[in-house]
Amino acid sequence: GPKVLQIPSHQIIDMGQMVTLNCDPVSNHLYFYWYKQILGQQMEFLVNFYNGKVMEKSKLFKDQFSVERPDGSYFTLKIQPTALEDSAVYFCASSLPGRGQLYFGEGSKLTVL
Amino acid sequence: QQKVQQSPESLIVPEGAMTSLNCTFSDSASQYFAWYRQHSGKAPKALMSIFSNGEKEEGRFTIHLNKASLHFSLHIRDSQPSDSALYLCAVSMPSNTNKVVFGTGTRLQVLP
Numbered sequence: 001g002p003k004v005l006q007i008p009s010h011q012i013i014d015m016g017q018m019v020t021l022n023c024d025p026v027s028n029h030l031y032f033y034w035y036k037q038i039l040g041q042q043m044e045f046l047v048n049f050y051n052g053k054v055m056e057k058s059k060l061f062k063d064q065f066s067v068e069r070p071d072g073s074y075f076t077l078k079i080q081p082t083a084l085e086d087s088a089v090y091f092c093a094s095s096l097p098g099r100g101q102l103y104f105g106e107g108s109k110l111t112v113l
Numbered sequence: 114q115q116k117v118q119q120s121p122e123s124l125i126v127p128e129g130a131m132t133s134l135n136c137t138f139s140d141s142a143s144q145y146f147a148w149y150r151q152h153s154g155k156a157p158k159a160l161m162s163i164f165s166n167g168e169k170e171e172g173r174f175t176i177h178l179n180k181a182s183l184h185f186s187l188h189i190r191d192s193q194p195s196d197s198a199l200y201l202c203a204v205s206m207p208s209n210t211n212k213v214v215f216g217t218g219t220r221l222q223v224l225p
Contacts, residue, residue, distance in 0.1 A: 041218055097211070
C-alpha cells in the first residue's frame with residue numbers, strides 16, 4: 001500500500017536544542033498531519049497542512065513548533081527550542097482531499113534529555 | 114471542541130471470542146468515522162471507515178454508527194492473537210480543515 005516515510009526513526013537531543021523531523025508523504029496526497037503519541041497511548045493531533053499553509057493547530061502546537069513543506073519536498077516539523085515534555089513519538093500522516101483515511105509513517109521517537 | 118472517548122481502556126479475550134470496542138464523540142455533525150489498529154512500535158493502520166448511519170462488514174470486522182447517539186463501535190468476530198493491538202477510533206471535525214481527532218485508545222489482548 002501507499003507508504004509514508006519518516007526520518008529519523010529515533011533522535012536523542014539535549015533540552016534547548018533544535019530538532020527537525022522529516023516526512024515524505026504519499027506522492028499524490030495533499031493533506032499532511034503531525035500527531036504526538038506518548039507511551040503508546042492516545043494519538044494527539046498537533047497540526048494539519050494543505051496547499052502550503054497550516055489549516056488547523058491544537059493547543060499542543062506550541063510557539064516553539066513550526067511546519068513547512070518547501071517546494072514539494074519533505075514535510076517537516078521543527079521544534080526550537082525543545083523541552084523535556086516534547087519527548088514522544090511523532091507520527092506524520094497524509095491523505096487525499098475528501099477521503100478521510102490517513103496513511104501514517106512509522107514514527108520518529110524523540111528523546112529530550 | 115470535539116471530544117472522542119473510547120471504552121473499555123483495555124480488554125483481554127480468549128481466542129475465538131467476539132470483541133466489541135466502543136467510541137463516543139461529541140459533535141453529531143462529524144463526517145468520517147474510522148477504526149485504526151496499531152501494533153506495538155508500529156504505524157497505525159486504517160481498518161474500516163463509515164460515513165453514514167448504519168453498519169458495514171468486512172471479513173471478521175463490523176463497524177456500526179449511530180450519529181444520534183454519538184456512538185460508533187467495532188466488532189471483531191473470531192478474535193485472533195494477531196488482533197492484539199491498540200485500537201484507535203477516529204472522527205473528522207465538521208469543518209473544512211480536514212482535522213481528524215483520535216480517541217483515547219483500547220488495548221486489546223487476545224489469549225491463545
